Amino acid sequence: MSTSLASHVMEDVKLPNDATVVESLKPKSKNGRTVGAISYMFMWIGDGVNLGNMTLGASLVVAGTATLNIFQTFVAALIAIGIITIVFVLNDRLGYRTGIPYVVQLRMSFGIKGSIISSFLRGIPGIIWYGFQSWIGGTALNEIVKVISGGSFDNIVICFLAIQLMQIVLSMYGFHAIKWVEILASVVIMLALIYVFGVLMQSHSDVIVEKWVHSEGSWGLPFFAFIMMFLGNYAAIFLSAADYSRELKSGISDVKRGFLYFSPILIAYGFVLTIGAMLASATGISNPVKAFAIVVDNPYITVGVSVFIVLGAIAVNVVANIVPPAYVITLVTKLKYKASVTVVGLLALCSFPWILVKDSSAKGLGIFILIYSAFLGPIVSILLVEYYVLRKQKIHVADLYKEDGPFAGYNPCAIIAMLIGAGAAFVKVEIGWFLGFIAAGIAYILLMKFAFKDSNFKKGTVFEK
Template sequence: MTVKMENNVTIETQIRTVSGIDESLKPKTEEARTVGPISYLFMWIGDGVNLGNMTLGASLVVAGAATLNIFQTFAAAIIAIGIISVIFALNDRLGYRTGIPYVVQLRMSFGVKGSIISSLLRGVPAIVWYGFQSWIGGTALNEIAKIITGGTFDSIVICFVALQLLQIVLSLYGFHAIKWVESLASIIIMLALVYVFGVLLTSHSAVIAERWVHAKGTWGLPFFAFIMMFLGNYAAIFLSAADYSRELKAGISDAKRGLLYFSPILIAYGLTLTIGVMLASATGISNPVKAFAIVVDNPYITVFVSAFIVLGAIAVNMVANIIPPTYVITLLTKMKYKPAVTVTGLLALCSFPWVLVQDSSAKGLGMFILIYSAFLGPIVSILLIEYYILRKQKVNVEDLYKEEGPFAGYNPSALVALLIGAGAAFIKVELAWIVGFVVAGIVYILLMKFAFKDSKFKKGTIFEGK
């Protein structure tokens, strides 16, 4: 198989001869990449407009008042989105240039066996989010069913299962399904959000102004904690950036790819977050679905808004929560792609997502994000340092696919740095992502240079022979 890089350098590999690797995990050739810039942009808009992000916005409202005012909220959002976009563009480069997925990229730093641990740390949160989004979508689907049937049908569980089965079927078609689902969903969802924004602005502006716009707020720890929640919410996604960039058509510069992340995330996340805060301020309810029912007291409009919620759940799952854990299952179990994506959907059914959508659990959702991002910050730091500093962007892709090659086993430096970084993050969980990111990066460089003198993982790095 031949994989071309964006600078027209060709990497010759013999990956087709490697046994036990499913076709979905092999490098994507230029010819196999079907996602253009516009579809890619719509994909990230579709990912950003979802009820999870609204719930995070709603978590700002505590005891009837926002912990951050409107200016502080948007300042935190812009800072976080800027950081997200930079890290996305940096971490997507290896996948974009070589076509390899995230689970294979991990082998570069953690080794073949060590990557099992780090890939599970990405896959498990994605499955939980998959179930969370599906339960939100199932709740909205149930609202539609109640209106259509005049109240004779009322079962969130049945709707949840039906929606999950639909997503499993769609996901069997991989990125081909994602491309058209996201383009359609993002347009419809944005129109629905603009309408809801207008309703809130015209009918509830006074209470929103009192509880959020003119709130005293703070520039202290809650402000930085909210930035960390932003980063934590995207930590799993930009960590597996290679899973997305390998599908993007060749010839797009690093700077343009950065804009393909910044622009849609700013638009989608900004609007969704705003509506989440406004809904919670207007109603005092953290669950966006229930808040919608109060704000939009019209059965026909409720059906429309609920349909947008269902589409939003499907859209975000198709991008962020299905493909990455599927690749993890494919790699660990040697399953083919379609059985693995089915198992992913079934696991999401068993993730108890209803616990995360209770009125009392909006802050719990934020804490869940901060906790798992304590592990994801260190991983992305290690990957970036490995690729840009230690290996100077030079990686032999063929070696990454050899079970007994130079990346066999596990890299003790990476695993120790991960544990130390995560441990440091838990000292101040509100700042978990950035603390874990910085500490793990420093520790990894020091360990690679001074510890484990005979480690084969130093080969090809600036510390080879040291």
């Protein structure tokens, strides 16, 4: 059974009768998909409108001066969003057609055992981002309680623990638990940010113009490094694109799915980056929540904005940072979904997010993104080469679930190509995602053609004897 060549046509995959698969890892049937195009678009707006992305904008400001001016920032963002959209549409297609999650898609290239290694490389950044978003949400929750208590309460750690517990409980109800909260949060947060934008323009425009707009900036390495950081920020998400597209209703073409990615990311990310850079320019503080409290010198408005920040942190975690790592935990431990999301939530408590972003600099966040994306770029390259070049979009999906089938064990070609790509990425980490992506793709084709002649992973590819 092979997938249809029409990108919007789905198939209901039947697994072998003897297959023992945890329910959450089984292919999604057409009837099991409940997310429509509008909800899907708002989901990505909700994912983009968050303080992590705002902090990335703030990272442009170092020692009080922006490394890129406003024009360079937007050009870099447009280039990155265009690449993100293309990779999303290419990599979400298998999940959209067949309903399989990312951890099963990995078996196509890495094998059933090999996929465990590569799935951890997606799961770990998700857990750390989960902890980081929760820390930002906890910081905002602390601002709320501080205002309500008249300053008698001020403990970010307790608020961090509280918001994490709330998210663990909420995530137990599944991917669609807060679909309407996503829509509401994204709209309301955007309105709140428009207000903050107005305040910044009214009272801090001179310093923003000096520090960011008229900054000399650079079209050199910092410009390309920001594109790579932007890509790295989404590297984990579009790598596991199948986890999202398998929830999307049928009949949506590649072009329309591309629109469902490009538009919300452009709107949300573009605006949030701008606010982050403006806040850092105006205050010199890289933590957006603390910068908000300085710029919006009104306790009631601070509470309102902080509420929306908390909602945004929860929304982005449910979309991007809980489900993929939970699938990894399920794959490795065979735990059911509710138990897996609980484990993910507890692990996120140990991610030490306060180290990534300090008041004076968000450089730690940028370094973290560049390092993990050095591995994720090669993995997505291998998946795309496998599906489009070697298999011509034809895959017997049921074989991916057979423990003793053609994808049993691990594929040494994929493991070696991933390491080659990561090695290339670390040669120049500022543009590591691009270097790793190219190097791994070329290495994988050459290894599959010339190495390991008797490998079962050549079956069904253009290199099958």
